[in-house]
Amino acid sequence: MKTKEEVYQILSKVTDPEIPVLTLEDLGVIRDIRVISDDEVNIKITPTYSGCPATDVMADDIRAALFVAGFSKIKIEQVISPAWTTDWLSPKGKEKLNKYGIAPPVAAVSLEEAIVECPHCGSKNTQVISAFGSTACKALFQCHDCLEPFDYFKCHV
Ligand SMILES: [Zn+2]
Known part of the structure; x- marks a missing residue:
């Protein structure tokens, strides 16, 4: 066994x-x-x-x-309670996610209010461009500092 x-x-x-x-x-x-x-x-x-x-x-x-x-x-x-948050991501996991160019979900009421960190430069000066990114679970964001667009996971509890 x-x-x-x-x-x-x-x-x-x-x-x-x-x-x-x-x-x-x-x-x-x-x-x-x-x-x-x-x-x-x-x-x-x-x-x-x-x-x-x-x-x-x-x-x-x-x-x-x-x-x-x-x-x-x-x-x-x-098990849906307690809900998964990005705090559960291992430090290695966070590093991989940033390298992959995806911002992990943050707690926010709406996409417009979400303070999402740019996975390229770490800036919080970002804005949602489209509610639909490369898949239905992602939204497209753009960074105002490095001007790079990036995916953000909007599907979270
Ligand atoms: Zn940036």
Whole structure:
């Protein structure tokens, strides 16, 4: 029977469907692992972008990785409270996200009010250009300092 640690290692290699440079470990979304038997495991994860199709894709990817590892009875439970915030991102994860040119979600009432840090130069002097970026879960922002446009994750709890 696999240990909790071994299952964690399998899960930690699964990547975010929206941001393939980030692993579940970088995102800090793995809440609980319970190995029941040789082929049965229960997982608890916190979705990063609630209501986004990416969450379902992530669950499918987890299922596939565990299936390959020999599990056939896989239960994935989504823990939505406490809600995921970018504080859960590992320092390595934050670095990867910035290198990838995507600003992580911030707590804000609306896109216009969101103070989003430019992933290129770190400036907070940014503005939303379009509510829809490269995918439905992203908005397009522009930085007033370095003038670079960038994606911002608007789907969050
Ligand atoms: Zn900038």
